[in-house]
Amino acid sequence: MPVLDFHLRKALHTAAGPRTLDVALALAPGELVAISGPSGAGKTTLLRLLAGLDRPDGGFVRAGGEVWYDQAARQWLPPQRRPLGFVFQDYALFPNMTVRENLAFAAAGQPGAGPLVAELLALMELTELAPRRPGALSGGQQQRVALARALARRPRLLLLDEPLAALDQPTRLRLQAALAAVHQQYQLTTILISHDPAEITRLAHRVVELDLGEVRRVGPPAAPPTPATVAGRVLAVLPGGACGCSCPVGPR
Numbered sequence: 586m587p588v589l590d591f592h593l594r595k596a597l598h599t600a601a602g603p604r605t606l607d608v609a610l611a612l613a614p615g616e617l618v619a620i621s622g623p624s625g626a627g628k629t630t631l632l633r634l635l636a637g638l639d640r641p642d643g644g645f646v647r648a649g650g651e652v653w654y655d656q657a658a659r660q661w662l663p664p665q666r667r668p669l670g671f672v673f674q675d676y677a678l679f680p681n682m683t684v685r686e687n688l689a690f691a692a693a694g695q696p697g698a699g700p701l702v703a704e705l706l707a708l709m710e711l712t713e714l715a716p717r718r719p720g721a722l723s724g725g726q727q728q729r730v731a732l733a734r735a736l737a738r739r740p741r742l743l744l745l746d747e748p749l750a751a752l753d754q755p756t757r758l759r760l761q762a763a764l765a766a767v768h769q770q771y772q773l774t775t776i777l778i779s780h781d782p783a784e785i786t787r788l789a790h791r792v793v794e795l796d797l798g799e800v801r802r803v804g805p806p807a808a809p810p811t812p813a814t815v816a817g818r819v820l821a822v823l824p825g826g827a828c829g830c831s832c833p834v835g836p837r
């Protein structure tokens with residue numbers, strides 16, 4: 586059974602005129618799916634719709650046996666009740682809290698919150714920076730805090746909008762390894778927006794290529810293109826094994 590199953594439609598006002606974002610996808614437990622595509626393709630909008638930060642025009646979102654959104658049944662779960670972690674490009678850290686306090690706030694109320702915060706500080710190479718406030722950190726450091734804070738909520742589902750984009754290459758490589766480790770260790774299912782083919786190949790089981798709201802390809806990273814449009818728009822999700830890779834996707 587997929588951890589996340591959705592079909593979302595949303596009118597976009599793009600530089601090329603009106604378009605419709607129209608994406609359907611089912612993610613298996615433990616899967617990491619990368620979303621790539623040119624600027625304006627609708628990648629961030631898709632994550633915002635999944636998080637409930639924007640209203641779709643139609644479709645549904647089901648996650649962990651729960652309905653988050655269903656246009657036909659008029660169901661809508663507000664963003665604060667969707668158990669997911671997300672890192673968007675603006676980080677949105679609390680400016681008046683230290684790094685440690687930002688993480689502790691997110692972890693509050695969970696068993697083992699203290700050790701979890703310490704573990705995440707170490708994993709994201711933030712221990713030295715724990716007493717600082719976000720304003721005293723570089724963009725890349727803030728991005729690492731945002732990632733650690735998203736994990737501090739112990740979500741099962743993680744939405745990442747280019748979480749490593751602001752990092753220099755050596756740090757980026759180290760944190761890709763850390764991300765792969767936490768993805769496995771914390772039993773996450775993840776959607777990752779990335780423009781970096783090497784990063785996608787390294788981290789993702791599948792990649793969805795978007796352009797102007799439409800899915801151009803879905804399949805294993807760096808594989809030959811697989812046509813994935815139906816009636817010029819909706820993507821066909823490849824059933825388990827059909828994409829020829831080792832991804833853990835089961836039939837819908």
Ligand SMILES: Nc1ncnc2c1ncn2[C@@H]1O[C@H](COP(=O)(O)OP(=O)(O)OP(=O)(O)O)[C@@H](O)[C@H]1O
Nearest residue numbers: 596597598599600623624625626627628629630631
């Ligand atoms: N709420 C909205 N309603 C309608 N159109 C929107 C909305 N938000 C963004 N758009 C438009 O939809 C298109 C897709 O935007 P989006 O930010 O999702 O693209 P993206 O693929 O994430 O791009 P980038 O790689 O530059 O971040 C853009 O042309 C944008 O202007």
